[in-house]
Amino acid sequence: MKKKGGIKARNDVSELIQVMASLTSEHNLERLLKLIVQSALDITHSDAASLYLREKDQLRFVITSNKTLERRMGKKVFESTIKAFTVAISKKSISGFAAYTGKIVNIKDVYKIEGKPYSFNKTFDEINKYRSKSMLTVPLINREGGVVGVLQLINKLSNKNKLSTYKKYDEEITISLGAQAAVALENVQLQDDLLKAHYDSIMRLSAANEFRDNETGFHVQRVSFYCELLARAYGLEEEYVKNIKYASPLHDVGKIGIPDNILKKPGRLTEEEYEIMKQHTLIGGKILVNADNDIMRLAQELAVSHHEKWDGSGYPHTLKGENIPLSGRITAIADVFDALSNKRVYKPAFPLDKTFGIIEEQAGIHFDPQLAKVFISIKDQVADVFERLKDED
Amino acid sequence: MKKKGGIKARNDVSELIQVMASLTSEHNLERLLKLIVQSALDITHSDAASLYLREKDQLRFVITSNKTLERRMGKKVFESTIKAFTVAISKKSISGFAAYTGKIVNIKDVYKIEGKPYSFNKTFDEINKYRSKSMLTVPLINREGGVVGVLQLINKLSNKNKLSTYKKYDEEITISLGAQAAVALENVQLQDDLLKAHYDSIMRLSAANEFRDNETGFHVQRVSFYCELLARAYGLEEEYVKNIKYASPLHDVGKIGIPDNILKKPGRLTEEEYEIMKQHTLIGGKILVNADNDIMRLAQELAVSHHEKWDGSGYPHTLKGENIPLSGRITAIADVFDALSNKRVYKPAFPLDKTFGIIEEQAGIHFDPQLAKVFISIKDQVADVFERLKDED
Numbered sequence A, B: 001m002k003k004k005g006g007i008k009a010r011n012d013v014s015e016l017i018q019v020m021a022s023l024t025s026e027h028n029l030e031r032l033l034k035l036i037v038q039s040a041l042d043i044t045h046s047d048a049a050s051l052y053l054r055e056k057d058q059l060r061f062v063i064t065s066n067k068t069l070e071r072r073m074g075k076k077v078f079e080s081t082i083k084a085f086t087v088a089i090s091k092k093s094i095s096g097f098a099a100y101t102g103k104i105v106n107i108k109d110v111y112k113i114e115g116k117p118y119s120f121n122k123t124f125d126e127i128n129k130y131r132s133k134s135m136l137t138v139p140l141i142n143r144e145g146g147v148v149g150v151l152q153l154i155n156k157l158s159n160k161n162k163l164s165t166y167k168k169y170d171e172e173i174t175i176s177l178g179a180q181a182a183v184a185l186e187n188v189q190l191q192d193d194l195l196k197a198h199y200d201s202i203m204r205l206s207a208a209n210e211f212r213d214n215e216t217g218f219h220v221q222r223v224s225f226y227c228e229l230l231a232r233a234y235g236l237e238e239e240y241v242k243n244i245k246y247a248s249p250l251h252d253v254g255k256i257g258i259p260d261n262i263l264k265k266p267g268r269l270t271e272e273e274y275e276i277m278k279q280h281t282l283i284g285g286k287i288l289v290n291a292d293n294d295i296m297r298l299a300q301e302l303a304v305s306h307h308e309k310w311d312g313s314g315y316p317h318t319l320k321g322e323n324i325p326l327s328g329r330i331t332a333i334a335d336v337f338d339a340l341s342n343k344r345v346y347k348p349a350f351p352l353d354k355t356f357g358i359i360e361e362q363a364g365i366h367f368d369p370q371l372a373k374v375f376i377s378i379k380d381q382v383a384d385v386f387e388r389l390k391d392e393d
Helices: A006-024 A029-044 A067-073 A075-081 A094-101 A123-128 A168-211 A219-233 A238-257 A271-287 A294-305 A326-341 A352-361 A369-377 A379-388 B006-024 B029-044 B067-073 B075-081 B094-101 B123-128 B168-211 B219-233 B238-257 B271-278 B280-287 B294-305 B326-341 B352-361 B369-377 B379-388
Strands: A046-055 A058-066 A086-088 A105-107 A135-141 A147-156 B046-055 B058-066 B086-088 B105-107 B135-141 B147-156
Touching: A006 A029, A006 A168, A006 B006, A006 B168, A029 A046, A029 A058, A029 A147, A029 A168, A046 A067, A046 A094, A058 A067, A058 A094, A058 A147, A067 A075, A086 A094, A094 A105, A094 A135, A094 A147, A135 A168, A147 A168, A168 A219, A168 A238, A168 B006, A168 B168, A168 B238, A168 B280, A168 B294, A219 A238, A219 A326, A219 A369, A219 A379, A238 A271, A238 A294, A238 A326, A238 B168, A271 A294, A271 B168, A294 A326, A294 B168, A326 A352, A326 A369, A352 A369, A352 A379, A369 A379, B006 B029, B006 B168, B029 B046, B029 B058, B029 B147, B029 B168, B046 B067, B046 B094, B058 B067, B058 B094, B058 B147, B067 B075, B086 B094, B094 B105, B094 B135, B094 B147, B135 B168, B147 B168, B168 B219, B168 B238, B219 B238, B219 B326, B219 B369, B219 B379, B238 B280, B238 B294, B238 B326, B271 B280, B280 B294, B294 B326, B326 B352, B326 B369, B352 B369, B352 B379, B369 B379
Parallel strands: none
Antiparallel strands: A046 A058, A046 A147, A058 A086, A105 A135, A135 A147, B046 B058, B046 B147, B058 B086, B105 B135, B135 B147
């Protein structure tokens, strides 16, 4: 910093400080990875940067950016040529060495490495007609001293965009950036773990009803995925998509309040029994009432409303059209589709084509016609989930 | 930075950068608040610092540190004199002004404020015989531009520990620190919200069984809190304490698999029916099997083992003593205590004294003797939970 003179250094540092705050506030892993690489490129004035994440005793190459090649091929084309690969955490490769030793590796010319345990892999350069020269490789170290990944900067550029080499100053600034990146990555991981644990709990407890119910196996999982796919294809925001994915397994949670003699009855229900059975929507509403988080609020809404029909002939409130909450309209399609396409004690499994045909027929009668249309337009994705989560016979 | 000269600035900046990373990796709110205040004191060389958090249209004063007063009274005594208070977010107070306008307020002497909408409140100084002079008040602004709190620094000290004033440089460094603090606070809040939502889901779905079961109202909540209190008093790590708090409501989740005619039978179960009833432990184990998170793994363990007895006469595996998982031994005490101290269809509620008496009697027979002793030693805390979460009649 001293060498670079006051103003210049000051700009770099204030940029670094801004970047550090922005890394911390990014909660989406993919966007965070991009941000780390882009910030590293900008702050160090490099031509290229790559990021590896640790997976046990390997490094997985997850993202790269290369100004020269992106200019030459176009960003999209360049990105499409990149193949994922892994490197052992050992002294044999440069990134592996940084992860293995926890030390920064500063190389002036990767084609002139001598007397080192690691060597440079020229494959990328040869395929892409690129010439890597200077390289700064920094382990991303968390607060406990563990390596969570490696950041690799390639081809330092001077102020006049000439090839240069990485100085002590670049090392310092990249170490700071790397420390912050490590923490940010861990935070995102932690948050993802919490969300996954929550989803896992909802799934298990929703599936617990299967110990009483005739429905078996993967019903709640499939409904969850169908709702997710339909909500996304319908153009809803990603937050809503995630929330309905988490909430929809709970659509039948109220069945817990239905007595065995009705819930488990093999034959047709009498009028009176059917009225009791319908109560599962309202009981679900009671179980999930007054929640203070979005997932449970949505779960309550769809538990109550997933048996309403577009033409007003559903239950419990005989709501009509758009008066039915969107979550209920989405879940209705997912739930009926799953019931039809799988075996039940009272019916065989219908083939997928026939099932989609029924959804189409019922558009505007049972189902929101627009949602039904969108659901049919994503047939292939729906069929994928169906195949992947098939009930065992 | 320019003015302060290279080396000095460099140390400050590298300290700032280190602090920024450490703020981000602190996930406990209380420790984070302390860290923010302490870091602000250190980096700006101030005598005192306070932190306010935003609550709707108010600022809540949450923490303060004051070197002079801590030296004079001792840290503990000083902290005990501090009273929580709130300030309106308006132009009338200094912290309120910073939050209202989103602007930094730099005052040379708070006793000589003229021509400003805000004034200095002397109460603290008068009570503590302290003299506030220079003051730097910085709004903590998140990435969306919202004010999440206010950081207030008091009495800038020179290198020779003389009273000084805050310069442009202090403003810049405090703004950077504040931005990072805002993000860190939001991250902790987000994580707490996720955990709360998860707990809420577990509670609701555990309580859903009450729609079938004879047990009513707050049973699962109380068991959860009793397990938490007992685990903490027994000296277990806070992570385990939190996990058992979350996991224990699920101890009877397997009852979902018990038929109505047994679960809801008002009279005594026959030998055969009792054998089926006992299966709820193993069914719980199946519902919760193969989880990939700590809470659910613990829930599985205690669902299976909470009916084992210390002397080996329990079920399902007639385990003995320390062969019974700790979580099962803890939940056994909480569950039996709650069953005894509340009304059931087959028995009246026992008074708390009698209930504790039974726990004591059964130490070494039904219960782990050490855990039973600890549980009795926290009678008052247990009674608090009992009173707070009383079943309605």
